[in-house]
Amino acid sequence: xxxxxxxxAFQLLxxxxxxxxxxxxxxxxDFECGGExxxxxxxxxxxxxxxxxxxxxxxYRRLLRSVSLRILKNEPESDDLVQDLFxxxxxxxxxxxxxxxxxxxxxxxxxxxxxxxxxxxxATRQFYSKPSVQDPxxxxxxxxxxxxDYSQEAVFGRNGLSKVLGTLSEDQRETLRLxxxxxxxxxxxxxxxxxxxxxxxxxxxxxxDKLRKHIFGSKVRVAGEVExxxx
Numbered sequence: 001x002x003x004x005x006x007x008x009a010f011q012l013l014x015x016x017x018x019x020x021x022x023x024x025x026x027x028x029x030d031f032e033c034g035g036e037x038x039x040x041x042x043x044x045x046x047x048x049x050x051x052x053x054x055x056x057x058x059x060y061r062r063l064l065r066s067v068s069l070r071i072l073k074n075e076p077e078s079d080d081l082v083q084d085l086f087x088x089x090x091x092x093x094x095x096x097x098x099x100x101x102x103x104x105x106x107x108x109x110x111x112x113x114x115x116x117x118x119x120x121x122x123a124t125r126q127f128y129s130k131p132s133v134q135d136p137x138x139x140x141x142x143x144x145x146x147x148x149d150y151s152q153e154a155v156f157g158r159n160g161l162s163k164v165l166g167t168l169s170e171d172q173r174e175t176l177r178l179x180x181x182x183x184x185x186x187x188x189x190x191x192x193x194x195x196x197x198x199x200x201x202x203x204x205x206x207x208x209d210k211l212r213k214h215i216f217g218s219k220v221r222v223a224g225e226v227e228x229x230x231x
Contacts, residue, residue: 038103042093057086060104063183064111071115072122081118085111108183164214172207175200 036055044052064085068078089107096106122128165173171193178184178192186204190197 039098042096042103045090045093053086053090056089060107061086063104064107066185067108067111067183068115071112071119073128077118077122078115081111081115085114088114102182104183105181108181111183112180164210167210168207169203171195171199171203172210175203176207179204 038056038059041052041056041059045056061082065078065082068081068085069075072078072081085107088110096103101109168176174193175186175189178189179186184192186200187197190200193200
């Protein structure tokens with residue numbers, strides 16, 4: 001049975017952590033969380049370990065908020081979504097399988113799916129003043145799903161993009177993987193790969209252009225032509 005932390009208690013945790021300054025960067029084994037792996041933390045969360053849940057929250061709250069903000073373009077909505085995401089992780093972490101994807105990919109993909117679903121709902125309620133062009137995340141991660149395999153190959157396969165994946169260069173595939181499956185910004189990818197930011201931007205836009213042409217043909221514009229949030 002999952003631990004029964006109330007939503008009110010979770011809101012207090014959010015407020016407390018927000019006042020403590022920037023967290024460590026989420027890399028699956030950061031110093032702030034004692035170097036413990038994501039997989040170990042998730043295993044402890046399944047056993048109702050509140051300290052493990054708090055550590056997991058510290059590790060990933062900023063990343064999930066960044067991903068949510070990329071899609072929703074609204075800070076209050078992004079904050080609400082992050083709260084919902086952690087409550088979901090608390091309840092459903094038993095479905096995670098490390099043999100299929102990393103914990104980071106698992107939660108980043110959940111963030112994308114739920115943010116896309118929320119944005120579509122808000123759009124039907126005329127929440128946004130202007131209709132926005134489609135975000136490339138919608139074509140990379142696809143529609144919300146309950147499947148637990150969030151590897152790049154599996155997600156591309158589910159969304160009919162296996163063929164286009166094979167046409168991407170190694171740099172293009174890695175840039176997409178780090179951005180859409182690991183949650184890194186282009187600036188962070190530049191540092192991680194040791195490549196100039198201009199090169200990383202080129203890999204990103206060339207890959208997005210190939211996705212666009214594969215899905216729509218050459219005449220349709222998507223949000224991949226707009227600088228992604230957190231460049």
